[in-house]
Amino acid sequence: MARRTQSRFIFEIVENSRVFRHQFFANGSRRADCATCESRVPASEPYNHHWRNDIKNNRSYCIQLGSEEKQILKTIEDQAIEEFILCDGSITARTNDFLLDSGIDAVPQLLRFLSFATDKLEASVGFYVDVKKERMYYESSPLNIENHFDIGEAVDMIFSMLLEKISNYVLLHHKDPLEACVIRRMKVTVKRFCHSPKSKSIPVSKLPLQYQVKNAAECLERGSNKLSSDLIKLVETYINQEEPGRPIPSTLKVNLYSFRVCSTSKELYVVPHLLSGDDVDNTPTFIIQTDVVGGFQGLLEVRNIRKFLKVDSQDRVFECRQCQSHFVDRVHFALHKQIACGRNFMVWSMDKDAIELHENCLPLPKEYFKYEWVGLASKRN
Template sequence: MARRTQSRYIFDIEDNYRVFRHQFFVNGARRADCTTCENRVPSSEPYHHHWRNDIENNRSHCIQIGSKEKDILNRIEDQAIEEFILCDGSIPPRTNDFLLEAGMDAVPQLLRFLSYGTEKLEATVGFYVDVKKERMYYESSPLNIENHLDIGEAVDMIFSMLLEKISNYVLLHQRVPLEACVIRRMKVTVKRFCVSSKSNSCKLPLQYRVKNATEVNGKGSFKYSTDLAKLSETYINNKDKNQHIPATLKINLYTFRVCRTSKELYAVPYLLRGDDVENTPTFIIQTDVVGDFQGLLEIRNIRKFLRVDTQDRVFECRQCQSHFVDRVHLALHKQISCGRNFMVWHMDKDAIELHENCLPLPKEYFKYEWVGLAGKSI
């Protein structure tokens, strides 16, 4: 039987304390508790006290942006910088190490930085590949990233499909496996779509968008009507002053967390005021890549929103018959058209690329050496 790993998040009451736990299961049997997610507060405290001081959790998916970083972003915008080269000197030279560190750390860190102040990113990844005596450049098609919490999954999908394309190509034309290729350099092209004054919407992470839980359920819409702007103002004022939200406000609020161990994204209670989940207005708190409040989005079917698909299931792409065990991976796969528009160029191996108006990104902020290629000079 195939090994099936799952996890769940629960609250336990122990000696007047409410304990939050993340538990791992293998084939239905509990194997371990996640130590990085567990925390406890007095059972009389509101749920958000579990998360308000959880600084380490915020660091796992949020970044810090100061005045120097904002100046860099302004220069990127002013100089129309959309192409970024990852210098191979900052990562161990072995291809496997390069790809692992680029996919897990370097590219996600760059995209999180560039996502600050944007509604979405359009990202394209390219690998410079040496095989035998040839040099080629493989490039993905653009992928839209509409929530910073989708960056890890999006990068993983692009890398996986690029490596699959490279493997198939070199096996067909050079008669060698992927292991014969040397990859020590890459380029990431990113178009930033900055937040406009007319924009008043923020997208859910793709993992939750595919559930369609914000749609009205079969019983019709809620009778309750609320002013989102006023509700958001109430939330911000009480959060900033570290006060309780007025007891007269009968709503349920949830917030997103990311497990530092497994990197899983999940939704947890922030404020629960109504047991009747069918009729109590329920909202998810949206935050940007630095953790600042973006807005509240109403969830019409909270059970569907929180439910984890516990059944073994394989999703098939109708276009190319590829199989996936996750709806998010299938959705990303469809966004890049099954990889049909990926490109490959043959290059002169001895050619030297010269670029003017380069912008090295600050080493004190970035773990790896990125250089932005300006589209115009100032």
């Protein structure tokens, strides 16, 4: 696994404008400016105006759902659909291209869609593998995904471990490398844990794993002794207003931050949403939690904003004591431990000429997903 992208984010005042820049680094030296993360607004405007169009322009971490897509989600829930087949021919026939397109685009897109209105997903991936005259089916063990920002790295981990298992198997049993395998079909099994309809409070998801390991934030409950409920309501009202030119309330003495994803590197980072207090040690500070469509989901209080914003300096080579695998990123190491080193991955030998027949199928609209996904219902219409 490669080390997380090293970068920094700066603001510059140019005449009457405030310019945000994202810069990449290599070995401590600046390598390039990111072409997709520069934004410019009048210097007097709130910081959140830099990110106003993120949801519209960046589908790598936020999606848009219309009434048709929400009806599909309801059908998936009503028919208890948990298995989704990525159809043959949906992606180019070459195995490497199939794996690349499905891992970077098709599977993460499906999981983001299914994560709407959920507390978490429990997902596993299965590959149909042809090698010589044998067909096998490899399936990962389920992995819990509790924040939509973790979907990309979770899929990357599952794919990497599945391909490692397949490579070891075919080398041992067929004396062939992974390149001899043909993979053109896959199945994704997803169990959705939806929000409780009885709950009146806004569900607050866990932080992305990248920020959980920092241990610098905590869930903010209503009625907390640390902050009055009036201040919390004021913050929520400010966030949910959509008037672009509204003034910052003088009573709102808080600092707010939000998550953002770089369109180029797919790097997740934190940016200011509203800064109204210079004393960072004593000004109430929150990270704004949003769901997969960009809707406000709750607040998390940040106890140590310097630690929260700082690039993780403790990333080093981690060795798994169970399987001796090595990692240079604590997020990948945490995902590896969650999936128990791949010990519960399964493989079945199949009849190569067998045909799968499914009576209850729900084709997902290709104009939305780009790829031909079909849901397999366990309940009849």
